[in-house]
Amino acid sequence: MTGPAGEVQAAPGLALYACSDATSRGREHVEPPPSDRTGYQRDRDRIIHSTAFRRLEYKTQVFLNHEGDLFRTRLTHSLEVAQIARSIARALRLNEDLTEALALAHDLGHTPFGHAGQDALGECMRRHAPQGGGFEHNLQSLRVVTTLEERYAAFNGLNLSFETREGVLKHCSRRNAQQLGEVGARFLHGGQPSLEAQITNLADAIAYNNHDIDDGLRAGLIDLEELQTVPFFAGHLDAVQRAYPAVQGRRRVAETIRRMISALIKDLVGETSRRIAQAGVDSPDAVRAAPPLAAFSAPVQEQLQQLQQLLLHRLYRHPDVLRNTTKAQRLLTELFEAYHADPRLLPRPYQREDAARQPRAIADYLAGMTDRYAIREHQRLFSMRDWPVY
Template sequence: MPPEASHLGPDQYAPMPSMRGTPSHESWLAPYACSASTSGGRRQAEPPPRDRTEYQRDRDRIIHCSAFRRLEYKTQVFLNHEGDLFRTRLTHTLEVAQIARSIARALRLNEDLTEAIALAHDLGHTPFGHAGQDALGACMRGADPHGGGFEHNLQSLRVVDRLEERYAAFDGLNLCFETREGILKHCSRRNAERLGDVGARFLRGGQPSLEAQVANLADEIAYNNHDIDDGLRSGLLHLEQLEDIDFFGGHLDAVRAAYPGLGQKRLVSETIRRMISTLIADLIAQTQARIDEAQVCSPAEVRASPPLVAFSAPVREQLTRLQQFLRQALYRHPQVLHSTTKAARVLRELFTAYVDEPRLLPADHQRDRQGGQLRGIADYIAGMTDRYAIKEYRRLFSVHDWS
């Protein structure tokens, strides 16, 4: 069986033992929200938690795992060593979780499940951000065209299902079905076919829980806004450029009118704060309207419906223009491309070195890790932080200058 495949089929999940009373905060959930007491279960049965729900247990396991700690030293946009105040993959994750919980509470969804998904969504991300992911994906496709490549969402699932080694009774974190499903935001058909029930919706159609849909768009809200903040802080973006972008410019004008003479630092922070508030309010209102129109009354009906969590059409249009601007002005800025090009080369050369000489790998990565040597190499590289990848590159190739 392929390494990503579940050992259990769609009807083989271990049912959740009854809890000693559902915690009071779940009593006010909407009927279309996921309830921990009726979860689809874990792949391996466990005694119920004493003083928390099953989704709270998932959240706690994620926060305490090694992959979560490594997010502190993984790139969001700017490489980790380029400045102490830029977002990292960890601070991005925390911002996503905060936004997602706020939206979930307003919609009477399960905050704990939403938070767990948000906290886990980037656990499988490579060092050096999307440049690292693209480089590792190309390496895997080139070395094994039929091996499934590399997808960071799928790697996040692999981390929580297989790679974390914390518990005596099972590999991974043994998370609930709903948390695992929410982590898998994107998945190719080839890989979905290997995943059993958690990949089924990518084959037959359908949606994940509302909690997963909220975490997905909370991710979008977070990175669009904090990338503007980091871009301005870095000097790669300038207010004059952003003034012409309707969504940013409108809020900027409102702040200037309300607070004449405000310094740029506070001006930017207040503008971004209002942008986030606008996006959250719009998402809540539009999503509630879609839920009411669809008349969904259960998580099962949510899964059978079109996507229900969404922005209104005017806000989505403005957000799209903002994203197009960021793609051209920031993500493809020569200085960013200079760093990410070097970073991609580091991962490519590390991958080649480990393929050519597997004994360069640590001993526990030289053995078959449920997927063969190439998958083990991808696991090792994806788990690196930015600074560890640079350190390893220097060690193997005697390169001492990173400027």
């Protein structure tokens, strides 16, 4: 939207530093603008209808999908991130539609079996394609929305707005950034993504730290005594016990986690507002040129790091979790090696005549698998249980 002198104005209800259709850098492939929704709403809708989004239902967050119906998956995690991120965006007068699109897209490229799968594919790519850029799940998410999705006749991928593609890419090596054009420029020349992307990254941390506590307690891998060594958790648990002395069990845990999420959101909004005012940003480009603006306050960041350290040592490195991690890494590595040794085992769309391009195609195929499909595919290739016994 432009003012009387042609200068860019904020869209109704949005801050000057928020992204809007009027300030968007557009799409790779020119399309007529939507008539009944904003460009970022179109992005969100395309993400929700993508094949990669549906697969998130059967991809591991921490606990394997078959271990229990109530544990988070990549899909439920993404929905929780979207809810938290939209709350933050609304408080800061940012673009909620762009924020939601980023939250729903941020894990589209994640492998089966969580970070264990990512580590296994990364090692396979380093071994078989040392110049091929390795494997990183948010770079794979960008690859999904720009190349791998096949839903439109006119282009590969989803043809999302620049701001959505920019925000999906949280980390990127210099070598990979050099191949990404404008989307990778900030990793070469410095700078930040939009504020919508910055708050979504932190909403991701709020979501996984708190729901991993919930899932870890439900699985019996951590207990309240351990968690009470972290002041942030202990303080909120004490407040719940004082306010509701008769409440026990799941309800007490749920109330504690609810309060922790609320406290983190409130702190993030307050600290980010302070930094925005201090920086005096008045446009999305000014946000990109400023230091990071979305942040927790120093005391809360320290408490959050204490919580993350406890989860790292007591939950993510719990023997039961590590056993499944080892199995998952071995499974994906064996699949990769089998496909690399004989690409004819792959579906035809993933077979490459150029051997140098084959490892990336294998990584694309494996990263797109759900947990249960990867397990089934491994059984097809390596199990002899279905063979007749003579």
